[in-house]
Amino acid sequence: MAGGESERDDPAVRLLERDSCLASVGGWAAEAQAGDGRLVLVAGEAGVGKSALVERLRAGRTADRWTVSACDGLFTPRPLGPLFDIADQVGGGLRDQCNAGAGRAELFRALLHQLGLRGVLDVLVVEDVHWADEATLDLLRYLGRRLHRVRALLIATYRDDSLAADDPLRIVLGDLVRQRATRQVTLEPLSVAAVRELAAGSGLDPAALHRLTGGNPFYVTEVLQAGTAAVPVSARDATLARAAGLPGELRATLDAAALIGNRVEPGLLATVTGCSPAGIDRLLATGLLVDDGSDLRFRHEIARLVVQDAVAAHRGTGVHRRILAALRDVGCDDDSRMAFHAEAAGDAAAALRHARSAARRAVGLASHREAAAQFQRALRFAGGVGTIERAELYEGLAAELSLLERYEAAADAAERALSSNRSARAPSWPGRTRPPPISGCCTTSPARSIWHDGPRTSATASVPATSSATR
Ligand SMILES: Nc1ncnc2c1ncn2[C@@H]1O[C@H](COP(=O)(O)OP(=O)(O)OP(=O)(O)O)[C@@H](O)[C@H]1O
Ligand SMILES: [Mg+2]
Numbered sequence: 001m002a003g004g005e006s007e008r009d010d011p012a013v014r015l016l017e018r019d020s021c022l023a024s025v026g027g028w029a030a031e032a033q034a035g036d037g038r039l040v041l042v043a044g045e046a047g048v049g050k051s052a053l054v055e056r057l058r059a060g061r062t063a064d065r066w067t068v069s070a071c072d073g074l075f076t077p078r079p080l081g082p083l084f085d086i087a088d089q090v091g092g093g094l095r096d097q098c099n100a101g102a103g104r105a106e107l108f109r110a111l112l113h114q115l116g117l118r119g120v121l122d123v124l125v126v127e128d129v130h131w132a133d134e135a136t137l138d139l140l141r142y143l144g145r146r147l148h149r150v151r152a153l154l155i156a157t158y159r160d161d162s163l164a165a166d167d168p169l170r171i172v173l174g175d176l177v178r179q180r181a182t183r184q185v186t187l188e189p190l191s192v193a194a195v196r197e198l199a200a201g202s203g204l205d206p207a208a209l210h211r212l213t214g215g216n217p218f219y220v221t222e223v224l225q226a227g228t229a230a231v232p233v234s235a236r237d238a239t240l241a242r243a244a245g246l247p248g249e250l251r252a253t254l255d256a257a258a259l260i261g262n263r264v265e266p267g268l269l270a271t272v273t274g275c276s277p278a279g280i281d282r283l284l285a286t287g288l289l290v291d292d293g294s295d296l297r298f299r300h301e302i303a304r305l306v307v308q309d310a311v312a313a314h315r316g317t318g319v320h321r322r323i324l325a326a327l328r329d330v331g332c333d334d335d336s337r338m339a340f341h342a343e344a345a346g347d348a349a350a351a352l353r354h355a356r357s358a359a360r361r362a363v364g365l366a367s368h369r370e371a372a373a374q375f376q377r378a379l380r381f382a383g384g385v386g387t388i389e390r391a392e393l394y395e396g397l398a399a400e401l402s403l404l405e406r407y408e409a410a411a412d413a414a415e416r417a418l419s420s421n422r423s424a425r426a427p428s429w430p431g432r433t434r435p436p437p438i439s440g441c442c443t444t445s446p447a448r449s450i451w452h453d454g455p456r457t458s459a460t461a462s463v464p465a466t467s468s469a470t471r
Pocket of ligand 1: 014015016017018044045046048049050051052053079158159187201218219221242299300301
């Protein structure tokens with residue numbers, strides 16, 4: 001056997017070369033169980049098996065209270081999306097605070113307060129934090145500093161293969177690894193021996209398969225499940241080969257699922273495509289989609305991307321339009337999600353409306369990156385709005401960009417805010433060469449100091465510590 005096979009709990013899933021990682025995390029769970037809480041960071045490239053490791057751990061620890069949430073890579077994330085997911089699952093004071101629109105300091109406190117209360121180990125999983133919004137990163141930092149007093153295990157998974165040098169997650173990780181509660185696991189691709197074991201009986205050449213996939217378990221299993229006689233030229237081809245056998249209407253349903261995102265509500269998919277439950281069963285049978293108990297999801301984000309990228313642009317627009325309408329009909333209150341589909345559908349009015357709401361919510365939760373992205377999206381669709389409204393959007397953008405220390409872009413946005421305001425007031429000062437003093441725009445935000453004093457000195461001084469509210 002290649003370095004140990006962890007299939008004691010569920011023989012259907014073969015996890016190779018992960019026994020020592022599982023043993024380590026199991027040991028940290030025991031420490032957390034004793035009241036010395038742990039934060040476990042699980043790192044590794046896309047498809048290396050982070051989620052599979054967490055699932056295997058969960059299968060072996062049924063006495064713990066598990067709460068699983070994930071960050072979404074499809075669109076500008078909803079600030080604190082994972083925390084809202086957790087609140088839906090644990091209920092209690094946390095959910096009450098979420099429903100009441102509490103600020104993030106109260107939300108963070110409510111979550112911490114609810115951990116380990118019932119005498120069982122609380123295991124919180126936050127998957128894919130490389131996509132986390134800024135407020136969620138602050139939540140990790142907040143919990144990381146306090147977990148050692150709580151009967152809780154927090155597992156955060158992330159891809160470490162595409163983190164830019166200045167990725168905000170890197171800074172948070174630097175902080176987290178200094179905390180006494182933090183432990184780290186980095187997953188490596190599989191060896192040739194493990195690939196040989198997985199490929200046994202397939203007729204494929206294990207060495208060639210290892211070369212093609214680099215030992216990445218997702219690619220290895222994707223190629224094996226495609227059932228081709230020879231190793232395909234790329235793992236992308238392997239995924240498309242699995243979708244190729246579907247009849248037209250089911251392929252269209254699969255495409256729509258890819259455009260809905262990581263998590264696909266079956267009811268939404270049925271509304272958008274008219275697909276019957278039997279059709280969904282057939283999609284599940286391809287192995288590309290899996291049913292996680294309440295929702296459908298792609299077996300893997302890499303497979304979702306492959307299917308999404310193969311959808312022709314003109315068809316995608318119509319699908320996004322139907323998704324937007326269906327979400328509206330069920331009263332979806334996630335403005336980030338609505339704004340994404342509205343933009344992709346080319347619905348300017350809806351994109352502006354939802355992006356503006358999403359930006360305001362992100363400002364309220366101090367998710368500056370997401371707020372800036374939503375202001376930018378709103379401005380892309382602000383062609384028809386009045387100058388005062390456009391000035392407000394630019395002012396909001398300038399404030400968020402300055403908090404992100406992107407001073408040049410902030411100064412540019414502040415300038416646009418002021419010139420929009422000038423043109424709004426133009427009729428009241430005809431014949432003058434300079435505008436009158438402006439009130440109501442750029443008077444209170446960091447953008448104002450950039451505008452008046454230049455980016456370096458005053459704007460730097462105006463940047464507050466983003467996590468100070470949570471200490
Ligand atoms: N150790 C392993 N042995 C055999 N197969 C594995 C192993 N780890 C993962 N797999 C297979 O690879 C697939 C991809 O794994 P998984 O989804 O856990 O990757 P991931 O690291 O979470 O990827 P991502 O970063 O995209 O979320 C799994 O569905 C599983 O079938
Ligand atoms: Mg994963």
